[in-house]
Amino acid sequence: MKKQVSLLVMKRLLIALITLVIVSFAVFSATALLPGDTATILLGQSATPEAVEGLRQAMHLNDPAIIRFLRWIAGLFQGDFGKSYANNVPVASLISGRFVNTMKLAGLTASIAVPFALTLGITSAMWRGTMYDRIVTIATIGIISVPEFMTATLAVLLFAVYLKWLPALSLTNEIKSFHDLLRIYAMPVMTLTFGVSAQMIRMTRAAVVETLNTPYVEMALLKGASPPRLVLRHALPNALGPIVNAVALSLSYLLGGVIIVETIFNYPGVAKLMVDAVSTRDLPLIQTCAMIFCLGYLALITAADIVAVLSNPRLR
Amino acid sequence: MTDSTSTGRPSMRLGYRFNLVGMIALGIILFWAGVAIFAPQIIPHSIGEIVDSDYFGPMSRDLWFGSDYLGRDIFSRILMGARYTLGISLAAVTIACFSGVALGMTAAVAGGWLDGMLSRFLDALNSIPSKLFGLVVVAAVGSSIPALIGTLSVIYTPGAYRFARALAVNVNTMDFIVVARIRGERLPYIIASEILPNILGPVLADLGLRFVFIVLLLSGLSFLGLGVQPPYADWGALVRENIAGLPFGAPAVIFPSLAIASLTISVNLLIDNLPRRIRDRSAE
Numbered sequence: 001m002k003k004q005v006s007l008l009v010m011k012r013l014l015i016a017l018i019t020l021v022i023v024s025f026a027v028f029s030a031t032a033l034l035p036g037d038t039a040t041i042l043l044g045q046s047a048t049p050e051a052v053e054g055l056r057q058a059m060h061l062n063d064p065a066i067i068r069f070l071r072w073i074a075g076l077f078q079g080d081f082g083k084s085y086a087n088n089v090p091v092a093s094l095i096s097g098r099f100v101n102t103m104k105l106a107g108l109t110a111s112i113a114v115p116f117a118l119t120l121g122i123t124s125a126m127w128r129g130t131m132y133d134r135i136v137t138i139a140t141i142g143i144i145s146v147p148e149f150m151t152a153t154l155a156v157l158l159f160a161v162y163l164k165w166l167p168a169l170s171l172t173n174e175i176k177s178f179h180d181l182l183r184i185y186a187m188p189v190m191t192l193t194f195g196v197s198a199q200m201i202r203m204t205r206a207a208v209v210e211t212l213n214t215p216y217v218e219m220a221l222l223k224g225a226s227p228p229r230l231v232l233r234h235a236l237p238n239a240l241g242p243i244v245n246a247v248a249l250s251l252s253y254l255l256g257g258v259i260i261v262e263t264i265f266n267y268p269g270v271a272k273l274m275v276d277a278v279s280t281r282d283l284p285l286i287q288t289c290a291m292i293f294c295l296g297y298l299a300l301i302t303a304a305d306i307v308a309v310l311s312n313p314r315l316r
Numbered sequence: 317m318t319d320s321t322s323t324g325r326p327s328m329r330l331g332y333r334f335n336l337v338g339m340i341a342l343g344i345i346l347f348w349a350g351v352a353i354f355a356p357q358i359i360p361h362s363i364g365e366i367v368d369s370d371y372f373g374p375m376s377r378d379l380w381f382g383s384d385y386l387g388r389d390i391f392s393r394i395l396m397g398a399r400y401t402l403g404i405s406l407a408a409v410t411i412a413c414f415s416g417v418a419l420g421m422t423a424a425v426a427g428g429w430l431d432g433m434l435s436r437f438l439d440a441l442n443s444i445p446s447k448l449f450g451l452v453v454v455a456a457v458g459s460s461i462p463a464l465i466g467t468l469s470v471i472y473t474p475g476a477y478r479f480a481r482a483l484a485v486n487v488n489t490m491d492f493i494v495v496a497r498i499r500g501e502r503l504p505y506i507i508a509s510e511i512l513p514n515i516l517g518p519v520l521a522d523l524g525l526r527f528v529f530i531v532l533l534l535s536g537l538s539f540l541g542l543g544v545q546p547p548y549a550d551w552g553a554l555v556r557e558n559i560a561g562l563p564f565g566a567p568a569v570i571f572p573s574l575a576i577a578s579l580t581i582s583v584n585l586l587i588d589n590l591p592r593r594i595r596d597r598s599a600e
Contacts, residue, residue: 018436018440019439019440019443022436022437022440022441023440023441023443023444026440026441026444027444027452030452030453030455030456141581141584141585141588142577142581144584145528145532145577145580145581145583145584146532146573146576146577146580146581147532147535147536147539147552147573147576147577147580148536149535149536149539149552149555149573150555150573150576150577153555153559153562153569153570153573154573156562157562157565157569157570160563161562161563161564161565162565252445255445255447255448256445256446256447256448259447259448259451259536259540260447260536260539260540263540264559274448274451275451275540275542277455278451278452278454278455278542279541279542281455283455286451286452286455290448290451290452293445293448294443294444294445294448297443297444297445297448298443301443
């Protein structure tokens with residue numbers, strides 16, 4: 001029976017790998033095959049045709065797309081991400097520092113959002129139908145239906161403009177003490193936490209409610225188990241798989257949120273770098289940032305799937 | 317009391333009963349739709365005209381929502397912005413759901429390698445985060461309005477496909493489909509006359525949800541300066557234009573955001589409060 005699980009997990013990993021190839025092809029073709037000749041863009045409107053042709057040769061732009069795609073993939077595997085068009089610096093050196101910053105932001109958000117959301121999600125499922133549950137449900141629908149930049153602007157308005165507790169911008173190189181660190185990270189992390197938690201609360205609540213509706217929970221109720229015991233001993237162990245699945249899926253929402261949050265708070269992370277690269281049409285930089293984000297996203301949803309497989313005792 | 321006994325069928329066409337929240341949500345959606353259609357007739361000031369000597373002016377009797385960063389009337393600009401936000405999103409969601417549902421039903425009925433290929437490919441596209449997808453495509457094709465509609469519809473086609481396929485697979489196993497096949501009906505007939513009417517309700521509810529996602533993504537892109545470009549402005553672009561007014565708590569930043577929120581929350585609430593009959597033939 002164990003063999004069956006490892007087979008399923010292997011299958012999921014294989015699917016993830018195939019997906020990654022398709023995704024990288026999509027990213028490459030979106031940036032490289034569509035209109036806008038790179039050499040002309042780089043040299044500007046006034047460049048002579050000879051100069052443009054020379055640059056095309058030097059950058060191998062005349063090769064067929066499939067060759068360029070394979071060369072790009074081979075480069076990625078060797079850690080060669082190409083050079084930024086905008087300032088001719090290797091992409092790797094542009095990204096490395098900022099990647100750490102983004103991971104800090106994401107890690108901090110996750111460490112706050114996960115316990116917070118699980119508590120709210122499980123308790124609202126326990127007391128479903130009560131006022132508490134309805135308030136939580138309405139609040140989460142509200143937050144999910146609102147764009148991230150609105151949560152962010154409202155947070156700035158409340159905490160920086162009216163209450164004057166926090167600075168409106170985050171600049172990580174000005175950190176001198178733990179207090180500064182708190183002040184700077186507070187608002188970006190808060191905004192992200194809101195969005196991620198809302199998703200996670202909804203999914204956790206749904207998973208727990210589903211378990212609470214099963215016959216064996218009803219049986220436990222009938223034999224006289226107390227409500228906490230009912231939830232903690234009988235429902236939660238069975239809801240664990242779906243909950244971890246929900247956590248991984250909601251964390252992937254971080255990737256979208258981080259793009260807006262880094263821009264609005266001027267936070268020096270990969271997402272801000274990518275948005276700037278899009279405005280300057282810096283293709284190698286866009287491609288690499290996009291691949292980083294897709295890889296992270298794919299890792300999270302694959303992890304969610306694998307957890308779902310592992311937590312199902314019928315497959316073990 | 318009396319009418320429940322007098323008619324055998326409690327609901328006729330469009331006779332669905334909405335609860336209060338659903339009614340309010342529907343009212344707000346219809347309000348915005350009306351605004352989008354009649355915007356040029358009802359705006360109090362021309363959207364390009366500078367009507368206030370001060371920028372980021374406060375709310376007043378003449379300028380209901382204050383003035384923007386150039387002293388233009390933000391109320392008029394929001395009314396006109398409704399056209400772009402609603403128009404682009406509606407066009408994109410229509411294309412996305414039409415192609416997604418058509419492909420999904422075809423894949424479910426045809427099965428075999430076509431189903432496998434389509435599902436594998438579209439699932440892969442689905443695993444690119446939507447905002448990121450938007451950024452990459454905008455970088456490549458620019459952000460003219462037709463390009464935006466195209467981009468948004470491509471991003472949301474895989475989701476619509478997945479949803480419709482899951483529903484259609486269920487319907488496809490029903491006896492009446494088998495009967496239709498034995499009768500010798502061809503694929504287009506089975507899809508259009510046997511499958512589609514049976515999945516229409518949930519598909520329309522899904523269309524509403526996808527509309528919300530598209531409004532949010534479009535606003536997000538515009539907010540980043542990569543969506544609708546000046547001189548046009550949708551609600552996201554209005555927030556971006558006036559973000560400098562945030563330190564003063566200018567109404568010019570707040571009201572466009574509220575407009576987006578009122579629309580998206582209303583659509584979500586309407587779908588949540590739809591009669592079960594429409595909503596609950598879900599994919600499970």
